[in-house]
Amino acid sequence: MNIREIVLRHRGLLIAGIGMGLVGAAATLAQPWMLGRLIEAVALDKAIAWPITLIALFFIADAALNAGHAYAIGRAGENIVFDTRRILGGRLLRSQIPHFSRLEHGDVFARTISDTSIACLVIAQALAQVVTSVFMLVGSVVLMARLDWKLLLTTLGCLGLASGVALFLARQVRIAALRNRENVGAYGSGLQRVLGAITTVKASRAEERETDELARLADRARQSGIRVTAFNSLLTPAMNVGTQLSLAVVISWGMARVATGSLSPADLTSFVMYLFYLVSPLVMLFMSIGQIQQGRAAIQRVTELGTIPQEESEANEANAGANDATPQAEGASDETAPAVAFDGVSFSYHDGTPVLRDVSFSLPRRGLTAIVGPSGAGKTTTFQLIERFQRPDAGTVSVAGHDIAALPLTELRSLVGYVEQDAPLLRGTIRQNLTYANPGADAADIARALRLASLDDFVAELPEGLDTELGERGAGLSGGQRQRLAIARTLLQRPEVILLDEVTAHLDSDTEAALRDAMAEAANECAVLAIAHRLSTIRQADRIIVLEGGRVRAIGTHQELIGSDEVYRRLASQQFAAEDALA
Numbered sequence: 001m002n003i004r005e006i007v008l009r010h011r012g013l014l015i016a017g018i019g020m021g022l023v024g025a026a027a028t029l030a031q032p033w034m035l036g037r038l039i040e041a042v043a044l045d046k047a048i049a050w051p052i053t054l055i056a057l058f059f060i061a062d063a064a065l066n067a068g069h070a071y072a073i074g075r076a077g078e079n080i081v082f083d084t085r086r087i088l089g090g091r092l093l094r095s096q097i098p099h100f101s102r103l104e105h106g107d108v109f110a111r112t113i114s115d116t117s118i119a120c121l122v123i124a125q126a127l128a129q130v131v132t133s134v135f136m137l138v139g140s141v142v143l144m145a146r147l148d149w150k151l152l153l154t155t156l157g158c159l160g161l162a163s164g165v166a167l168f169l170a171r172q173v174r175i176a177a178l179r180n181r182e183n184v185g186a187y188g189s190g191l192q193r194v195l196g197a198i199t200t201v202k203a204s205r206a207e208e209r210e211t212d213e214l215a216r217l218a219d220r221a222r223q224s225g226i227r228v229t230a231f232n233s234l235l236t237p238a239m240n241v242g243t244q245l246s247l248a249v250v251i252s253w254g255m256a257r258v259a260t261g262s263l264s265p266a267d268l269t270s271f272v273m274y275l276f277y278l279v280s281p282l283v284m285l286f287m288s289i290g291q292i293q294q295g296r297a298a299i300q301r302v303t304e305l306g307t308i309p310q311e312e313s314e315a316n317e318a319n320a321g322a323n324d325a326t327p328q329a330e331g332a333s334d335e336t337a338p339a340v341a342f343d344g345v346s347f348s349y350h351d352g353t354p355v356l357r358d359v360s361f362s363l364p365r366r367g368l369t370a371i372v373g374p375s376g377a378g379k380t381t382t383f384q385l386i387e388r389f390q391r392p393d394a395g396t397v398s399v400a401g402h403d404i405a406a407l408p409l410t411e412l413r414s415l416v417g418y419v420e421q422d423a424p425l426l427r428g429t430i431r432q433n434l435t436y437a438n439p440g441a442d443a444a445d446i447a448r449a450l451r452l453a454s455l456d457d458f459v460a461e462l463p464e465g466l467d468t469e470l471g472e473r474g475a476g477l478s479g480g481q482r483q484r485l486a487i488a489r490t491l492l493q494r495p496e497v498i499l500l501d502e503v504t505a506h507l508d509s510d511t512e513a514a515l516r517d518a519m520a521e522a523a524n525e526c527a528v529l530a531i532a533h534r535l536s537t538i539r540q541a542d543r544i545i546v547l548e549g550g551r552v553r554a555i556g557t558h559q560e561l562i563g564s565d566e567v568y569r570r571l572a573s574q575q576f577a578a579e580d581a582l583a
């Protein structure tokens with residue numbers, strides 16, 4: 001992502017805004033000159049209608065052009081912020097999971113929400129301000145030099161002194177503002193951390209501790225905020241002192257020269273007006289330079305986030321599809337190809353520890369397969385590879401006969417339905433959540449999916465039925481209901497393969513039995529691969545894959561494995577004991 005390109009896309013509006021600003025500045029500069037001519041006309045008893053009309057015209061043009069300038073630049077800034085956020089949002093959603101999972105969410109929000117505003121608005125406004133300020137400064141200096149160069153040198157001396165102090169203060173403001181942004185960001189991250197785990201905080205009676213910690217972070221933000229205010233409040237007086245000093249010198253020396261006749265009252269009036277004009281662009285220039293520095297830091301943070309590696313772009317997917325057209329066409333009609341096949345797959349996360357080692361298995365197009373194994377055996381990682389959230393270091397993974405490395409991602413993910421361990425739901429109605437992967441599903445399909453997931457009675461009892469609004473992350477539903485809603489959503493997608501990650505963990509025995517029926521029915525239509533702990537689920541499976549330490553230990557039915565595999569026997573007896581204890 002390149003912010004320069006985004007800014008250039010809006011150059012028309014920016015140039016129009018700067019153009020209006022420059023013409024407006026010229027109209028401003030013309031006013032003292034015209035006022036001088038008006039004073040001369042009055043003094044010499046000449047006609048004053050023209051000077052007055054011109055001053056009025058310049059005044060109106062000045063006001064109108066300045067309003068146009070502010071509107072155009074503000075609008076361009078908002079357009080740039082919009083484009084940056086739109087692109088950034090898309091890039092985050094299409095980013096590669098291994099890179100995304102390393103980001104801190106609070107920081108991602110800060111970069112996407114506030115850094116984009118600062119970067120774009122500051123750059124658009126501050127750049128425009130620099131251009132118009134420099135024009136005003138040069139214009140004022142040239143016109144003042146034409147009026148009286150000695151008075152100009154005196155003015156520049158006084159203002160130069162004040163500018164030096166102002167420059168120093170502006171630099172301090174910038175440093176303090178950067179620190180303040182970091183502190184505000186840290187407070188945001190802290191707030192997000194505790195609010196995301198509010199029930200754990202309460203259950204651990206940690207409210208007081210966390211409130212103190214939040215207050216400590218907020219206090220750091222307050223202190224750096226006060227530093228910004230302190231330096232900022234000195235900035236304007238520093239420039240005012242310079243202005244007042246030069247004004248005092250210019251007026252007293254200028255009046256003395258008017259008395260001796262070496263300067264006309266009209267020129268002195270114009271000169272004093274230009275003096276005021278000189279100060280405001282000077283302050284603006286310093287502030288804009290400071291803002292641009294701040295904006296550069298924000299641009300860097302936005303650009304860093306924007307360069308997060310992407311899953312293939314649409315174009316690449318199309319190419320991959322075109323290059324792979326023949327095997328895909330064959331595979332799609334080849335019902336004999338396995339639903340999922342792992343062939344010599346090895347994988348490690350970024351820390352390099354091997355998680356899967358030379359894993360090979362294949363699933364037929366129909367039927368229920370359970371994956372069992374001790375905690376950390378690599379079961380969820382297997383699912384991550386099938387969805388291509390992660391890529392294998394060696395070996396190939398195929399779905400419906402296609403090597404998934406060459407399959408367009410949208411196609412792969414339409415073939416595979418995935419119900420995660422925590423089954424997160426999105427805000428919105430039950431219907432929106434249900435049809436999330438298949439927005440075109442009709443009422444009959446929805447009713448079938450609800451029935452299969454044993455949710456039909458629950459939804460029928462709700463006053464608003466399918467249109468019931470769910471809270472954040474599915475609040476308003478029990479863990480089991482959330483899980484079943486996620487299963488119904490996957491069933492509606494009608495995939496070739498359904499991956500279920502410990503979906504029966506949250507369910508009571510009755511619901512689990514209903515869900516087992518749902519799995520059996522789904523397994524008649526597609527391949528179901530379930531990570532399971534409950535023996536009742538495992539026993540129902542057509543085949544069971546036993547994983548241990550990232551390797552496939554054994555594959556077989558419950559009866560076969562009980563007789564032949566030590567690890568399976570141990571897992572099964574542990575589960576029996578646990579279920580007996582529960583009973």
Ligand SMILES: Nc1ncnc2c1ncn2[C@@H]1O[C@H](COP(=O)(O)OP(=O)(O)OP(=O)(O)O)[C@@H](O)[C@H]1O
Nearest residue numbers: 101349350355373374375376377378379380381382
């Ligand atoms: N994102 C990750 N980054 C680094 N290591 C990871 C990551 N996810 C999992 N691991 C590691 O990979 C190994 C396998 O994890 P995985 O979640 O696949 O196991 P699992 O068999 O599903 O375990 P469980 O039954 O406890 O859910 C574990 O040692 C885990 O610490």
